[in-house]
Amino acid sequence: MLGIFKPRHPVFGFNCAGEIETVGKDVTRFKPGDQVVASAGLKFGCHAEYRSIPEDGAIVLKPGNVSHEEAAALCFGGITAMIFFKSGALKRGETVLINGASGAVGTAAVQMAKHLGAEVTGVCGAGHVELVRSLGADHVIDYTREDFTKSGVTYDLIMDNVGNAPFSRVKHLLKPGGRFLMVIGDLLQMIDARFRKQVINPDEGTAAEVFTAENYASLMALAGQGHLKAVIDSTFPLERIAEAHARVDGGHKTGSVVITIAPHA
């Protein structure tokens, strides 16, 4: 039997933060010693001691008040939230429900939606209610006590970061003109999304627009100005990367898991 599936919690080496070791002879924008954050996009390979990134790729200077761990932790969820809110055209004053508000995407999405002027409802487990509130959520729903899909409260945007609240389960909670941000979906849901204007799924063929210096610069500007704080679940040295993956696979990490790499002597 052929199985087509999307891993529920993939950890990709999309992003990294560190110090420039050396540059090519024609490079003018960066020099050795610069502190940067970068993405190799769908080429991955950032869980490594060294990574080369083209000068015109997704590489930007890191703000001095943001650590390397914080910068790396912000990228996966932060860029995802940014792209989905942009594609979903989130506007000031709109109401947004974020399912899975305490994960990497969720913690960034709560803060970003508040910064964009939305009224935010976060959904997470009991142990994360205070965290999500502290990130700025106006309302927090503990999914162990309440099923938000049965509440009857409607929203302009619903973002599903968990996969247990697909469009079919929440469409009755969308206000007229409302949008569903499908951060996670299986193959059938992705195909179905192509025929529904309400379902936002910017996954498709947009990597070139996602992993850009412009997006990473915007993200780092938000972090440097204090509008976006990294939430770090745990850090593991590269040698223990299997444990890091196991932690992510559990589905209940708080924010991001960071891989650290000791500088060479």
Ligand SMILES: NC(=O)c1ccc[n+]([C@@H]2O[C@H](COP(=O)([O-])OP(=O)(O)OC[C@H]3O[C@@H](n4cnc5c(N)ncnc54)[C@H](OP(=O)(O)O)[C@@H]3O)[C@@H](O)[C@H]2O)c1
């Ligand atoms: N489409 C894209 O471009 C894109 C980009 C990035 C990520 N993703 C996907 O987005 C998903 C989220 O990534 P992530 O790193 O943010 O995940 P994560 O950190 O593992 O977050 C999981 C979140 O789900 C919550 N949760 C677990 N069970 C739940 C339930 N039954 N009901 C409601 N909430 C529940 C957890 O809260 P508690 O711990 O409190 O239970 C936590 O907030 C992943 O599947 C990832 O592959 C997609």
